Amino acid sequence: METSIYRREYASFCSEKERRSYAEVTGRNIGADEELLEERYADLWARDHISDLSRALDETSAEFATERAALELLLAAAHVLYVEASARSVADELRACEQGAKWDEIRLQAAEEARPKERRALVRRALDALAACDDLRAERLALMEEAARTLGHPGSVALYERATRAQFDELAVAANGFLARTAERYLAALRARLRFDPEYDSSAEFDLADELRFRRLAAFDPFFPAEGLLPVWRTAVERLQIRLDQMPNLKVEPIFMPHGEARCFAVAPPDEVHLVIGQGTGLPRYASLFAEGGRALYFAWASRQMAARYPELIHSPDRAPEGGHAALFRRLWCDARWIEEVRGLPSAEARRVAHATSLAELHAARFWCVLAQRFVAENAALQRSEFAAALADATGFERTAAALQVEVREGWQATTELRALCFAVMWNERLRTRYGRAWWRTRGGRDELIDVWNVGARYAVEELAPLIGAGALDYDFMADAMLDCLGDED
Known part of the structure; x- marks a missing residue:
């Protein structure tokens, strides 16, 4: 052919x-x-x-x-x-x-x-x-x-x-360093969150069921009603000086959808991209919308010429480039100043939300580290019991061997999530350095985002980060930046 x-x-x-x-x-x-x-x-x-x-x-x-x-x-x-x-x-x-x-x-x-x-x-x-x-x-x-x-x-x-387009052996080593660098602060913050909460039975080891509840961040539901999802997203995009009403190729659709999860569908990017928004309550739904919204903008601003000539640079098997844009927007919820301005929460509450989101992000990163390490070892280096112990050490939640098969993602997806997250953390720092901490409401920040969206997956994130001035992907830097975010709570 x-x-x-x-x-x-x-x-x-x-x-x-x-x-x-x-x-x-x-x-x-x-x-x-x-x-x-x-x-x-x-x-x-x-x-x-x-x-x-x-x-x-x-x-x-x-x-x-x-x-x-x-x-x-x-x-x-x-x-x-x-x-x-x-x-x-x-x-x-x-x-x-x-x-x-x-x-x-x-x-x-x-x-x-x-x-x-x-x-x-x-x-x-x-x-x-x-x-x-x-x-x-x-x-x-x-x-x-x-x-x-x-x-x-x-x-x-x-x-x-x-x-x-990644070096998995190098990624496994970096993941090990990330786990070591973040262990003490993460576990201390997690224990502080769960120890005196009646929703968690501290008389027993915290397990997978408790982990599912922890990810839910239900304590913040009063600040994140279902009807606020779309207005907050629109406000954030407008702060970035992007007019959704002038983007007919990006169709934002609030619909009734179970569990309120947002989804981006790149049907024929950049000409037809759908961002579907459910009607769920809670902070994770807002974070999901921002991740999928970042993904939708990535596809909607892709080069039309490139999409026509090289569709594989749009529908790429390497999903870290689109994932990096998703993570960049999702992690806005780790920034108390942004939350205070865009969501309109009082300063103290904004710091609490930022701290909770940062802890959840760090939990996910540590989870992905163990999955990526096991995948690179070709799924054979650890027996089920050893793998369960490694995940328990990383996340702070015990797992039975039976739980591993259903809760663990495909290992290569974990490598993608880690690479995307590191790119997002470093790109955020680069944007802050050039345009100020509030880069998310500057024209320069918007223009740079559009320039990067335009190239799609032409470059792996390891190549793209130096090209945009963020430097080589550095997982030690990612660890330190994520730990710094834990200081946002009173």
Whole structure:
């Protein structure tokens, strides 16, 4: 298949996948089922077409840097699609098994449950039901490993390292340093938060059910009603001197959606991007909206010319660039001054919110560090009990071995989250240095954001950070910056 045709088909496939997801979330019926969609685009992961892409890359001179970078991503995307297709039937069975156990529903119920015994009982029952899915998880991973080797990779870790353009061994070392650097302050702040709170049973070890409740940040619900979601987002974007009413390509849609989670759907960026906003209450819903809103702006301001010529630089297998923009906006909730100005909270309350968000962000970062380390070790270096102990040390919440399979994300997603977060922290510091602490209401800050959004995923975050003057990604700096945010509470 000619590269130009492959690119056109790849763009169409990504667009249709996003449109289907958007239709599913918003309750629209678009007809074609998932199986027919996969069948329609199966040529994208056919081995002969993957070979065509590899040959095209080999024949492209290093002088054409953008073409080579784009082809690298396109080939990596084809490899990922091939590996995912190899395990699709088992993945479908696994999805049905997990849906039957109602884990997503019960996890949300547990997060809303203020009584320790009741939420722990909910989680225990769900984990017991999910045990039936363990064999399917193992089978899926084995099929993906075999498929990755078929493509010439030592394993799936090497495949995803190529797809994300990162050095995973270096990231694992950095993650270990981050854990060591933040451990004492994080655990002290967590204990201070939970020790005397009646919502947590301090007579027993804090466990996964308590962790779900901790992430919920329910104590701040009075400050974050459902009806305030969209007005606060609009206020923040207006402070940045961006006019949403002058962006017809970005459709902001408040709808009734379970649990109030915001979602960005890059259907045909930059021409058609949807930001769907649910009606939930609570600080995590606001943080979710800002993350997805940052992602939506990233796609809506992408270069139209680049999207047409190199769709793989928009729909990239390396999601750290878009994730970095999401994290930059989500972490505005760690800034008490911003909260006071945009949300209109009194200074003391703004500091409390910033501290709580900062602690939750640090919790997530430490969680991702352990997942990334295990993934880089190719899922074999730690037994379940050792892995559970490592997560307990990192997060402060105990986990049974049974809890690992359902709560742990795909490891390569953890590497993406870490890289995106480090980029966001360093970029925020660069923006503050150049435009002042309140960069989020300066024209210069806005213009720089748009310039970076314009390049999409042309550069890995490790390449992009020095190009915009933020310096090389530094996880020690990220640790210190996140610890500094914990000082925002009285």
